[in-house]
Amino acid sequence: MNFNRELANIVVYEAGKPIELLVREFGIDPNHIIKLASNENPYGCSPKASAAIEENIKKVSLYPDDSMFELKAGLAQKYALKSENIIIGSGSDQIIEFCLHAKCNQKSSVLMAKTTFAMYEIYAKQVGAKIIKTPSHSHNISEFIQLYKLHLPEVVFLCVPNxxxxxxxxKNQVYEFISQTSPDTLVVIDGAYQEFAQAKDKNKAINPAEILEKFKNVIYLGTFSKAYGLGGMRVGYGLASDEIIKILHKIRPPFNIGILSLEAAISALKDEEFVKNSVHATLKEMQKYEDFAKKNAIDFIPSWTNFITFILNDNFSSTQLCDWLLQKGVIIRNLKSYGMNAVRITIGKPDQNHRVFELIEEFLDHRRSQH
Structure with a gap:
C-alpha cells in the first residue's frame, strides 16, 4: 500500500517510558517506581482541578462547550488579552500542528534549534517543509539570525525555555530576533516552561500581551501540562493576533478537548497559589541536582525548567545509566536519539530525588570498580 511520501523520513516521537513498562518487564511494585522522564508535576494538580473532574464525571456523555468561553475568559484575564486572541488545543503541540498546516507546504522551510522539541520537526515534515537547524544544540540567537536571513523560513520555533x-x-534576545523577521514569518514562542523561567529569572520572562502588541507575527504557546500538573488532561493554548487566531480556527477540529479536560483547566487557572508553590518547590530541588552534579564531576546544563540535563563523559553511555536506573525502578529520559550522550531528569519530590542520587552514585561506584 502506498502512503504519503512525506511520512517516509519521519521518526516517530518517543514518549517517556510508562510505569506499566517496568511492572511488566521487571516485576517492580508500581508503588516503588519513580517516573522522572516526562516533565510531569510530581505534586499533581490543584485540588480545585481534581474536584472539578469529580464534579463533572457524569457529564462525560456530553460534548464540551466548543466555544470554551470560560477557559478563554480566564486566560484573557490572566494575560490581559481578548478571548479573540486565544485558541485552545489538545496540548500545545496540537497548536504547533495548526501553525504548520496554516503556513507551510512543500515549498516552505522551518527554522529551529538543533536540539529542541521533536514535534516541531515531525509536524513540519508532515506538510513537506524543509527543516533548517542551527549548528548549536541550544538556542544561539546569532545563528538564528544568520540562518533566517539566508533561508527566509515561513515558520521559526523558539522554545523559551528549551x-x-x-x-x-x-527576553531581549527573543525581541532582537523577531525585530529582524518579515511580517509574513510566523514566529512561534513555545512557553511551556515559562512559569519556571519567570520565577527563576525575570530576564527570561516573556509577557504575551507585550510581545503581541510589539510584533504581529508571533504566537505564544502555553500549557496546563507542566506547572499546572494536568499532563493527562492534554490542554494547551495559543495567544496571537485576531488574524492569526481566525486562521488557526479554520484548522481546529470541533470539541478538540474533552469536557473533563476543559473543566479541570478552568479550575486550575483559578489556583495560582498551587502553581506558585509547585514551581518554588521544584526550583529548590533543582539546586540539589546542581550540587550533586558538581560533587560527582558531572557536567550539566543550567536549567530554567522543571528538569535538568546531565551531560555524561566518555566512560559510560546514557543508555547504560538509563538501563541501570530502569532495573532499579527509576525512569529518566535518554537523549541518545538527539545525538547526545546525555540524560534529562525531571525534578521530583525530595524523597524521589534523594533516591535518584543514591542510585546514580551506586552506578558510578560500580563503573569505577570495573576500571
Whole structure:
C-alpha cells in the first residue's frame, strides 16, 4: 500500500517510558517506581482541578462547550488579552500542528534549534517543509539570525525555555530576533516552561500581551501540562493576533478537548497559589541536582525548567545509566536519539530525588570498580 511520501523520513516521537513498562518487564511494585522522564508535576494538580473532574464525571456523555468561553475568559484575564486572541488545543503541540498546516507546504522551510522539541520537526515534515537547524544544540540567537536571513523560513520555533535541554534565551534576545523577521514569518514562542523561567529569572520572562502588541507575527504557546500538573488532561493554548487566531480556527477540529479536560483547566487557572508553590518547590530541588552534579564531576546544563540535563563523559553511555536506573525502578529520559550522550531528569519530590542520587552514585561506584 502506498502512503504519503512525506511520512517516509519521519521518526516517530518517543514518549517517556510508562510505569506499566517496568511492572511488566521487571516485576517492580508500581508503588516503588519513580517516573522522572516526562516533565510531569510530581505534586499533581490543584485540588480545585481534581474536584472539578469529580464534579463533572457524569457529564462525560456530553460534548464540551466548543466555544470554551470560560477557559478563554480566564486566560484573557490572566494575560490581559481578548478571548479573540486565544485558541485552545489538545496540548500545545496540537497548536504547533495548526501553525504548520496554516503556513507551510512543500515549498516552505522551518527554522529551529538543533536540539529542541521533536514535534516541531515531525509536524513540519508532515506538510513537506524543509527543516533548517542551527549548528548549536541550544538556542544561539546569532545563528538564528544568520540562518533566517539566508533561508527566509515561513515558520521559526523558539522554545523559551528549551525542551529537552533546559537552557533559556533572555527576553531581549527573543525581541532582537523577531525585530529582524518579515511580517509574513510566523514566529512561534513555545512557553511551556515559562512559569519556571519567570520565577527563576525575570530576564527570561516573556509577557504575551507585550510581545503581541510589539510584533504581529508571533504566537505564544502555553500549557496546563507542566506547572499546572494536568499532563493527562492534554490542554494547551495559543495567544496571537485576531488574524492569526481566525486562521488557526479554520484548522481546529470541533470539541478538540474533552469536557473533563476543559473543566479541570478552568479550575486550575483559578489556583495560582498551587502553581506558585509547585514551581518554588521544584526550583529548590533543582539546586540539589546542581550540587550533586558538581560533587560527582558531572557536567550539566543550567536549567530554567522543571528538569535538568546531565551531560555524561566518555566512560559510560546514557543508555547504560538509563538501563541501570530502569532495573532499579527509576525512569529518566535518554537523549541518545538527539545525538547526545546525555540524560534529562525531571525534578521530583525530595524523597524521589534523594533516591535518584543514591542510585546514580551506586552506578558510578560500580563503573569505577570495573576500571
Amino acid at each position: 525542551n529537552p535541554l533546559g537552557e533559556c534565551l533572555d
